[in-house]
Amino acid sequence: MADPNVDSTEADEADTLDAPSVKAWHSSHSAWLHGFLVRTLRVQPSEADDIVQDTWLRIIRTSLADIEHPRAFLSRIAVNLFRDHLRKEKVRTAHLRLVFARDRSSIDPVALAEQEGELELERLILDLPENIRDVFLLSRFRRMTNRDIATQLGISVKTVEWRIGRAIELCAGRLRD
Secondary structure (H helix, E strand, O other): OOOOOOOOOHHHHOOOOOOHHHHHHHHHHHHHHHHEEEEEHHOHHHHHHHHHHHHHHHOOOOOOHOOOOOHEEEEHHHHHHHHHHHHHHHHHHHHHHHHHHHHHOOOOOOHHHHHHHHHHHHHHHHHHOHHHHHHHHHOOOOOOOOOHHHHHHHOOHHHHHHHHHHHHHHHHHHOOO
């Protein structure tokens, strides 16, 4: 009769896990597998610990009764995990090299200084009073004549000239600071 305190899914999992076999295999072969990885593949002991653990996680749901050569089976899984790790590490290293090579070659101190200057100028222009900023932007970035700006904004040409002069004066003063 089934134990009423055990969930049926837990009982099913326990049957497929074959816990006594896994424990027996673990006690018989874990130290050997670790040594195999360290000696044969020259894996660092801490990395070997991780591969051994991953190997057990891979076989935990396998029916161990059908396996004739446990060490060959375990070593094949461990070697495959090791190769997967090497592949991932190779891709990661290649990616990092590419990123660092691109970063070093693309950094031009002159271009960087120009970019910083442009950002500072943009901040200065955005900080100008709105009426001065509008005239300055139309003049310098839209390439409008003073007469066209005056017509569009409904102000005199003299006011346009004064506002452009004031914008340049304010920006130059902030750049000197």
